[in-house]
Amino acid sequence: MKVAIVTANAPHPFGPYSQAVKSGNCIYVSGQRPVHPENGTMPEGVVNQAKQVLKNIESILQEAGAGMEHVLKVNIYLADLNDFAAVNEVYANVFHEPYPARTTIGAVLRGILVEMDVVAELPNAE
Numbered sequence: 001m002k003v004a005i006v007t008a009n010a011p012h013p014f015g016p017y018s019q020a021v022k023s024g025n026c027i028y029v030s031g032q033r034p035v036h037p038e039n040g041t042m043p044e045g046v047v048n049q050a051k052q053v054l055k056n057i058e059s060i061l062q063e064a065g066a067g068m069e070h071v072l073k074v075n076i077y078l079a080d081l082n083d084f085a086a087v088n089e090v091y092a093n094v095f096h097e098p099y100p101a102r103t104t105i106g107a108v109l110r111g112i113l114v115e116m117d118v119v120a121e122l123p124n125a126e
Helices: 046-064 081-094
Strands: 002-005 020-023 026-032 071-078 101-106 114-121
Touching: 002 046, 020 046, 026 046, 026 071, 046 081, 046 114, 071 081, 081 101
Parallel strands: 071 101
Antiparallel strands: 002 020, 020 026, 026 114, 071 114
């Protein structure tokens, strides 16, 4: 059975998808944009955008009953792969050993610099 996860503390989807879906012991968080959920603004620069994306992901995980320490897999999409090192620094301040599995992909992101999606395990499943 799948259950949609919805929180006002992350941007609402632009289309027919959920912020996240919980199924079994896993939470699948949709790609998050660097949009502030309260006012719809987007920060300048890849570092600030990465921080906002991770805040949005954290809010969704909290709504589902998990935290960033429960993330198993991260996909990072960068408009410019030259931003890899800057985003990696932000990432390293959020995730700690054992680190999640990760993929970084160059992508056309329509006006944003970074997007991320994650898969996490519910804490009671450990």
